Amino acid sequence: MGSVSGGCIEDDPVAPPGQHGVDTASDKAPARRFTCDEQDTHRHRRIVGWKGRRVDGEGRRRAVQRAVTPAPHVKSKEYRMSEKPYVICHMVSPLDGRLLVDPWAPDGSALKKAMHDEYQRLHVEFGADAWLGGTTTMQDFATGTAFDAGPPASPPGRPWYxxxxxxxxxxIAMDRHGRLHWDKNTADDGHVVVILGHSVPDSHLxxxxxAGVSYLVMPDDDIDVVAMLVALGERLNIxxxxxxxGAKINxxxxxAGAVDEISLLLCPAIDGTTxxxxIFETGATGVGPQLKLELIAAQPVxxxxxxxxxxxxxxxxxPRMSS
Known part of the structure; x- marks a missing residue:
């Protein structure tokens, strides 16, 4: 699965198979749910396509880098954080915070049905412009097979189509290596946009x-999630x-400091499986000392x-220690 460091996704950040945010150990398709203008002209950055230009690999990479990174005169961190969409990590877990659902809420149980229904209701209430999952989560929706679309008349557009x-x-499907194959361009009533690493071949594009699927090719294979969010906000008005x-992508x-809010449906169960x-895994160092969580609401449902x-x-x- 790879490691995560420095706010970059260094391998496909996946959730276990099952409903996004409500992960199961089975390969069943998730229950259907009711889901939830171009760039502002005053902004100095524009994320644009290739307009059919033929460039060598290094030239293409430099152009993509310019398209998805802040202008040099702007302080990168502050600027990017202010421009990205508001991100709510919406998850469900038992009391011990585990990701997989099947060990504590098996198929057919009253708890599983109630939990799924409540999770979906909350998802709709947020009224978000987009939802995002990793490669394994999106396998429930990307049910096509690989095919040769034939040689394109010109190189496919990068970074955007x-x-x-x-x-x-x-x-939004995080699929940096292009492992997903689509036979439709929607998932839970949202238009599919695939996020890819720079080394993805033109044949996959x-x-x-x-297939009528949109995509954004990032300048590196180690995807900078904040730069990606800024690009999505500017181009798609998210x-x-x-x-x-799943644990890695969350x-x-x-x-990376990209999560603004955590929405957790806490269930009356304990997994306990070693x-x-x-629901969050950030590596050996963790993030505890770096974060402050402020309670917004706690509501029995x-x-x-x-x-x-x-x-x-x-x-x-x-606090500073006095000498």
Missing amino acids: VADQQAKKFA AELVA RTLLLEG GAFLK GNPA AAGTVHLRYRVGPAWPQ
């Missing part, structure tokens, strides 16, 4: 174009995004579950 200019709701991934976003992942909402911010400054 937008298949549906009228789309207002989006399903041509396959996505033929203002609020629900992060519904951890990468959290470590080795099962948590269906079947003994509690909906917790926390605002995420930087940690309080450590």
Whole structure:
């Protein structure tokens, strides 16, 4: 699966198979749910396509880098954080914070049905412009097979290709190696936008174009999640995004400072299984000392579950010790 460091996703950040944000150990398709203008002209950066130009590999990479990174005269961190969408990590877990659902809420149980229904209700209430999942999560929706779209008349556009200019709701698929194959261009009523690493071949981009799927090719294979979010916000007018991934992708976003809020449906159950992942994993160092969580709300909801909402911010400054 690879490691996560420095706010970059260094391998496919995946959730275990199952409903995004509500992960199961089975390969069943998730229950259907009711899901949830171009760039502002006053902004100095524009994310543009290739307009059919033929460039060598290094020239292409430099151009992509310019398209998805801040202008040099702007302070990178402050600028990018202010421009990205508002990100809510929306998850469900038992009392011990585990990611997998099947060990504590098996198929057919009253708890599983109540938990799924409540999770979906909350998802809709947020009214987000987009939701995002990793490669394994999106396998439930990417049910096509690889095919040769034939040699393109010109190189496929990079970094952007937008298949549906009228789309207002989006399903963002993190798939840096191009392992997913699509036979439709929607997932849970959101238009699919695939995030890819720079080394993805043109043949896969041509396959996505033929399937009517949008994509963004990032300048590196180690995807900078904040730069990606800024690009999505500017090009697709995404203002609020629900992060519904697995342990690695949730951890990468959290470590990068890209999560603004955590929405957790806490269920009356305990997993207790050794080795099962948590809903956040950020590596050996963790993120505890770096974060401050501020309680927004704690509301009892269906079947003994509690909906917790926390605002995420930087940690309080450590007090100085007097000499």
